[in-house]
Amino acid sequence: GGLTHFDQSGQAHMVDVSAKTDTHRIAVAKGKISMQAATFKLIQEGNAKKGDVLGIAKIAAIMASKRTSDLIPLCHPLAITRVAVDFELQEETHSINCTAQVETVGKTGVEMEALTSVQIGLLTIYDMCKAIDRGMVMSDIRVLEKHGGKSGDWVSMID
């Protein structure tokens, strides 16, 4: 198969999904941000009481999922019916994982919404800690699984 976002003559378009049926669709995406041990510790402590970096990053991640079709040129707008975002603290590697699950009942999948959510969740962590650790790195941002629609279930082989 070729790239569906281009028509026969190689011109970009927003793919026609008019005839697709509305089905329940789910996508899960994940990524991580790696940082210095001291930065990790500050976030870890903040999370428990004050200076809640992850609480703010979660809100940013949820809100960003609603902006996906504004940001990605050929992405269809759709009405998200659920977003859940989780962070896992990985002490040994002083990194933080972000996982986002997005759902809809519609004509297109929500992989892009889940990935946007993870990206902006991680980026918000970067923003809040950059004054003390400008060298943080975001990696391994990918789709873990998706369900629903004509192509059905798909699960990533990695992770």
Next chain:
Amino acid sequence: GGLTHFDQSGQAHMVDVSAKTDTHRIAVAKGKISMQAATFKLIQEGNAKKGDVLGIAKIAAIMASKRTSDLIPLCHPLAITRVAVDFELQEETHSINCTAQVETVGKTGVEMEALTSVQIGLLTIYDMCKAIDRGMVMSDIRVLEKHGGKSGDWVSMID
């Protein structure tokens, strides 16, 4: 130092930059997306003639930089004065690097704008190729260097 996005009592705020001077600020961020060899080849060919994935990703990356303060909760709005986005095709690893340079004359740095630009540039590549390669992974998204402002120059040790 602690996390500047929280005040003494641990409450989140948008940091006061009222007294900062307007200086010329530059930030460069970079990241990559890895894919299957066949996907890489399709992008490579498209770039030369029709089906211009990277041309569209570049526009998305530039436009996203202007949305940064809408997406990142405690990020100050600022008037960007330059954005340049480049893609490099890495044939041996079938991955594509995205580098964004953002500039402003203002009171705060543009690292967040450069990172947002890279993230959305890579994500647009994902969107346009996901129908043939859902397992693409985005990694190594980080700031390479920044200049201007009170903290002056900073260059990443990696890369």
Next chain:
Amino acid sequence: GGLTHFDQSGQAHMVDVSAKTDTHRIAVAKGKISMQAATFKLIQEGNAKKGDVLGIAKIAAIMASKRTSDLIPLCHPLAITRVAVDFELQEETHSINCTAQVETVGKTGVEMEALTSVQIGLLTIYDMCKAIDRGMVMSDIRVLEKHGGKSGDWVSMID
């Protein structure tokens, strides 16, 4: 019952409404802005001929309803099917009431859309008159009634 916007472990999420049926939903919200007698008179006169403060506030109120899910973090996006906004001039108290009725056919209610509409309607009045009356006060912003959905009809006991 507890706060539905948090899961079992107290984490914020956008509530899962995937399995809800699309029903016709209506919400009515109301609020008022109080001002000096002279300000009230200017608006009253403007309304009749030139300097149409309330005409502009109505447009702002209608447009704001469409932005609700952009502004409220855990609010589901939905496709509004009707918005009507009305202003009542209360001469004796020199205040202006704003009432907004919003409707949709969807999986979630439109109380938030109706309240956002009222808030921005009143705030636009404030903006247009603040040069002559900075002390205006907005009050009594609440939902009057809602219909549709699983929880059915609800009517406010006050007013």
Next chain:
Amino acid sequence: GGLTHFDQSGQAHMVDVSAKTDTHRIAVAKGKISMQAATFKLIQEGNAKKGDVLGIAKIAAIMASKRTSDLIPLCHPLAITRVAVDFELQEETHSINCTAQVETVGKTGVEMEALTSVQIGLLTIYDMCKAIDRGMVMSDIRVLEKHGGKSGDWVSMID
């Protein structure tokens, strides 16, 4: 008939479409931008290799269609299911035509989305060439045809 965007008493509202059925709706809009011969030549050449003005204008046109209800006060939000934008180079008049076809499955038509797409497509051409030709003119922006909904098919008599 009168202007449906006003109620009996002449007050603006977003028309009630709650009871309308979801049908497949299509609209096609068109417009042109006229320029100097030298400007036309630059775009024509760029299109073939580097400096791809029309590729960028196409992306802007597609993205703008998704913003229509943000821009037009009484326009209903809806979920677009297809957007295709084409440019035709008219050598003899050194003008460029832009045609946008937008589709949805919903309660209201997509004429406004198609027109917004054409306007912003043409305006992006203006932006990219204004440094060499500030006198470019955009004209003949109109709906060519629409299908679906209660009012059914409509085709413009001109062109």
Next chain:
Amino acid sequence: GGLTHFDQSGQAHMVDVSAKTDTHRIAVAKGKISMQAATFKLIQEGNAKKGDVLGIAKIAAIMASKRTSDLIPLCHPLAITRVAVDFELQEETHSINCTAQVETVGKTGVEMEALTSVQIGLLTIYDMCKAIDRGMVMSDIRVLEKHGGKSGDWVSMID
């Protein structure tokens, strides 16, 4: 004086501030939301550990201040240099006060930004608690004080 948002002939415009000097401007706005005792208690407890309603409302309030000129038709866009939002729990009246302080260095004041921030902060509390207390009321939203600009200092007589 009359309403500055209208010109001589009564037509609305965005007032000309081109010749104004950039000065440091501050505005403080305040408002409250009243609720049932049980709702108040849930928020109070959540604030201390899990289910952090006020943490989320604070982020929404800060982000909303950046959207002010998108929402209020004749409001000038400006680059905010500081936002701080605080909530006070009023146990005796089971209400919550929201205070927002916004600053800029610019040509226009930030009263509208502070009021928008308070409105959306209160509205987010409403959203998160509406499933258990639909009758909450938002009141007393007003500017407390403003500083800077040609009109100088102003302090509200009430509160």
Next chain:
Amino acid sequence: GGLTHFDQSGQAHMVDVSAKTDTHRIAVAKGKISMQAATFKLIQEGNAKKGDVLGIAKIAAIMASKRTSDLIPLCHPLAITRVAVDFELQEETHSINCTAQVETVGKTGVEMEALTSVQIGLLTIYDMCKAIDRGMVMSDIRVLEKHGGKSGDWVSMID
């Protein structure tokens, strides 16, 4: 000169204006919408009392100018300091002219903001009257004059 929105190698970028000085800049744009005599009459009457099409179109035009850099990919964001929009009723041709004057004190011109304002002003008229006259046509949208900046004054030869 060539197209400044592309670099030496033909790649699109947001042009570097970091070194430009902030000057007072003004742009005036104009366009028209042509319609049936009956439609023209309805607008004309509405303008005088109820059903104020042009009042709403004016607000939409002013608000749209603030969205320009969101819509046009390579357009710099800037802080508008004035917007004035006027409509002229042309009885003999049953068309309506829209003129927008936009000003800023900044590093780039405001031609794009003035053109966006005119486009959306005309498009809002279309929206409000399309139920009775789908064949309306928007034409002659262009910049009339611009002042300020390095390129100084420019006045259109037509009109």
